[in-house]
Amino acid sequence: MKYIVKFNNAERHYINLELVVDTSKVNSLKMQLPAWRPGRYELGNFAKNIKDFSVLSGDGKTIPFTKKTKDLWQIECAEFAQVNVSYSYYASELNAGSTFLDNNQLYINPVNCMLYNVDDYGASFEIEFSIPSDYHLYSSLKSISKNTLYATNFEELADSPIIASNNAQSKSITLNNINFNFCFQGEINIDWNRLLQDFKLFIEYQIQLFGSFPHKDFLFLFQITPYRSYHGVEHHKSTVILLGPSYDIFKNFYSELLGVSSHELYHVWNVKNIRPQEMAPYDFSRENYTQMGYVTEGVTTYMGDRILYESGVFSLNQYFEELQKLFQRHFHNDGRNHYSVAESSWDSWLDGYVAGAPARKVSIYVEGALIALICDAKIRKSTSYKKSLHDVMKSMYKGSDKLSTYDKKIYKEKLESISKSSFDDVFNNLIYNTLDFSNYLESALEVFGWKYEIEKSKNWSWQYGFKTKSTSGKVEIENVLEKSAAYNSPLVFKDQILAVNNFYLENNLEHWLEYFKDEDVVLTINRGGRVLELKINKRNNYQYFNYKISKK
Numbered sequence: 031m032k033y034i035v036k037f038n039n040a041e042r043h044y045i046n047l048e049l050v051v052d053t054s055k056v057n058s059l060k061m062q063l064p065a066w067r068p069g070r071y072e073l074g075n076f077a078k079n080i081k082d083f084s085v086l087s088g089d090g091k092t093i094p095f096t097k098k099t100k101d102l103w104q105i106e107c108a109e110f111a112q113v114n115v116s117y118s119y120y121a122s123e124l125n126a127g128s129t130f131l132d133n134n135q136l137y138i139n140p141v142n143c144m145l146y147n148v149d150d151y152g153a154s155f156e157i158e159f160s161i162p163s164d165y166h167l168y169s170s171l172k173s174i175s176k177n178t179l180y181a182t183n184f185e186e187l188a189d190s191p192i193i194a195s196n197n198a199q200s201k202s203i204t205l206n207n208i209n210f211n212f213c214f215q216g217e218i219n220i221d222w223n224r225l226l227q228d229f230k231l232f233i234e235y236q237i238q239l240f241g242s243f244p245h246k247d248f249l250f251l252f253q254i255t256p257y258r259s260y261h262g263v264e265h266h267k268s269t270v271i272l273l274g275p276s277y278d279i280f281k282n283f284y285s286e287l288l289g290v291s292s293h294e295l296y297h298v299w300n301v302k303n304i305r306p307q308e309m310a311p312y313d314f315s316r317e318n319y320t321q322m323g324y325v326t327e328g329v330t331t332y333m334g335d336r337i338l339y340e341s342g343v344f345s346l347n348q349y350f351e352e353l354q355k356l357f358q359r360h361f362h363n364d365g366r367n368h369y370s371v372a373e374s375s376w377d378s379w380l381d382g383y384v385a386g387a388p389a390r391k392v393s394i395y396v397e398g399a400l401i402a403l404i405c406d407a408k409i410r411k412s413t414s415y416k417k418s419l420h421d422v423m424k425s426m427y428k429g430s431d432k433l434s435t436y437d438k439k440i441y442k443e444k445l446e447s448i449s450k451s452s453f454d455d456v457f458n459n460l461i462y463n464t465l466d467f468s469n470y471l472e473s474a475l476e477v478f479g480w481k482y483e484i485e486k487s488k489n490w491s492w493q494y495g496f497k498t499k500s501t502s503g504k505v506e507i508e509n510v511l512e513k514s515a516a517y518n519s520p521l522v523f524k525d526q527i528l529a530v531n532n533f534y535l536e537n538n539l540e541h542w543l544e545y546f547k548d549e550d551v552v553l554t555i556n557r558g559g560r561v562l563e564l565k566i567n568k569r570n571n572y573q574y575f576n577y578k579i580s581k582k
Contacts (some may be wrong), residue, residue, distance in 0.1 A: 031153055033144060036160040036286040037080050040133050043122040044081075049115040049145055057108040060148040061115060064188060064314035067127050067141040068301075069263040071378045073317065076142045077101035079120040088112030102148075102315070119143040124253060126261040126272040135195040135215055136161060139263075139270070141188040141314070148315075155181040164196040168213040169251045170267035185311065189265045189302075193251055205230060206237050209247045214264070216254030217276045224280065228343050235341035236299075244303050244431040250291065252529075254279065262290040266431075288343060289352065292332030300333075301326050304426045305434030307435040323375030324461055325441055329423065330397010332406070350480075350579040353403075357482060357577035359396045360467065362497075364512045366388035367435075371397035372462050388523050389512060400467060401460055407474035408456070409449040421448050428498075475579065485576040491545035492574035494551075494566055496521055498539065505539055511574055515567040521553070528561070529554035539545045 051059060085093040087110040097104045106115050119142070121129040130137040135160075147153055155365050159177045160166065163461055169192040171179040181187035184300040193215050202211040203226055206579035210233060214220055229250075237243050245267050255274030262271045269289050273279055306322040320326075339349035360366060365374070367389070374382070374391040381387075382394070383415050422444045428434045436444075438457075446452045459465040475481055491498060495514020498505050507525040510517050524563065529535060530542035531552055551566045 031147070032156040032158065034158050034160065035136075035138070037136060038129055040131050040136075043120055043131050044118045045121050045136070045143065046118050046136070047116070047143065051113045051115065051147070052111070052466075053107040053113045054111040056149070057106070059103075059105040059113060060098070061103045061106055061145040062106065062139045062148050062315055063143075063145055065101055065288060065316060066314065066318075068189065068265075068312060069264075069297075070383065071126055071318070071320075071323070074142070075100070075559060076496075080117050083115075083117040086114045088114065093296070103145075115145065124255065124272070125259075126253065126263040135193055136165070137215070138192045140190065140192070144184075144187060146184040146314070151185075154181045154183060154319070155187045157187070158183070161165075162193050162196065165194045166196070166198070168193040168195070168198060168200065168211075168215075168251060169344065172264070184265070189267075189311075191251060191265065191268060191270050192265075201226070203230065203353065204213040205233055206243060208237075208243050210244070210250070211249045212409065214252045214254055216274075216338050217256060218252075218254040218279060219276075221280045228288060229291065231341045231343050232288070232337055233295065235337055236292075236295055239337070240299050240424050240427050242429050244298065248295075248298070256336070260286055260290065263296045263322070264295045264301055266298070266302045269294035269297070278369065283350060285351075288338055289335055292305050292338050292343075293330055296330050296337065297334050298329050299427055300423060303428070303431065304376065304423070304436065305433050307437050309356065310433055310435045317379045317529065319376055319379065321375050321438065322441070323374040323394030324371045324398035324401050325436075326398075327394045328371070328400075329401035329402045329419070331395045331478075332402035333419075333423075334405075346581075352578050353579050355400050356396055357471070357579070359393065360400055361577065362509070362511070362574050363392055363396075365392045366397070366467070367464055367512070370462050370464055371401065371460075383507075388509065399454065402466075404456060404460070404470045404474045405445060405453070407477035408451065409445065409452070411477045412449040412451040417448050424489065425554065436489075447477070475528055479582050480579055481582045483578045483580070485578055487574055487576050490540050490547065490576070493569050494543070495569075495573055497574065498527065503537070505535055509573055513570075514572040515569050517572070518570075519564055519566045521555075521564060521566070522557070523566075524557075526556040527553055528556055 032050040036046045063077050077524045085095050085105050087093055093105060095103050098104050105113060123129040123132040127139055129139050129142040157179045161177060169179055169190055172183055174180045195215055198213050198215045199220055200213045201222055202209055249268035251268060251270045253272045254276050256276050257274050259272050259274040262269060273287055306320040308317045308320040333348060335352040338344040369391040371392055371394055375394045377391060402419060410418050425444055426434050426436055442453055442457055487493060494516045495511035496507055496516035497509040499508045505527045507521055507523055510521055527535060531546055533542055553564045553566060555562050555564055
């Protein structure tokens, strides 16, 4: 099959796509647009961006079609040797997994906007771009001419993002006989020496841990924004990383650049080559449910930062800062008392990437990372530091680009066979239950000679047990900690705070709460259009604390 990609009036964000299909040996086509994309386990409903869908024969005759589902089109083509499917795709959203068009670039994640034949999933694709003469293509796909790429099948196509631009900055380095390419799209002054020096350290270390790299080439695609952003998506032979603002990438945001890059590179092994059985192969037409998010994203989150520390890119204090964020996100989420990480993994298809109902679920990234820390420490202690979680992950890798799969039983057996100890308590209490992590975390840190301490926050709202967000000058309740003073009052999600003890707020909530810290506090709130007076209980031991990790 062949795709022809064009655009006019880039500021309108519409990409014109034409798919040419040889139908000389088939009577009908079932053309499916993916319903989701790997790396984000929720339905994407990409079909909502398609307009002017039409089908013509090779000689220009209109061919009727039937839309069978929200993203599946059936075309009767027994009378035609060739079918041309044309449509426009609205590409106005820029993130690490989206498709986007403006006057600076054409950026395509094919999984968003390209169709596959349900009955010929293994068919190869040629993708021809009609783009300005000074544009260059950046992709892990094979190039067969200046503006034409090739994918051996749809899975490769769907997993290979593409940037076409005349202003991208790029460099490449060779490590362990593998070509690593770097492409930055957007406004950015790149400190190439610093970047390549740090990337070399963690790339070589990751390859050392697994013993080999499954590909001959790898491409880091960076989308840099002038506003604050943070997002990464893994692919077999590439990754897209969205970061901003431009001026902070090599200053205050450099740790995030390193962290997300290490995380996404680790996914080359964990997820792309080592994958839960339920996702092998991907079914792009529907949800691919799994409870193994504590491995796919949890282990990767843990390893992304751990490897930066072990490879010498992060200092111990820098690593502690990342661990502290995980501890805080864990203990600040009441969902840990109600829904296990395994259940939350399954339900990521419902609301895995938004806050959702208060205190309903946990993050597979956070909980999974802390469980990985606990498992890693347990293995090291049990084997007198001769083995680690690195050995478990390596044992599931086939040493090539061949896919390896696992389930709960296989993963648990790997942990136990390498550590020579039981992991029943970790699985029964933490992964598939909602027991308190505190003692497990304390014991895990002790293995490394570290400890964590709980510190009272300087934020007075946190001491009362609530968090807020400010939008257009309005102070709105974002979270309320169960059993806290605020919870017992009761302050609730989305309450808007107007005043403290009759003093109107002007971006000074914390100041008024501190001022009245030894007195009764009455909040004037707007709850669904009604103004209420709410007396807040005295602060108790249920608060949003800070967590400090240090050497023992």
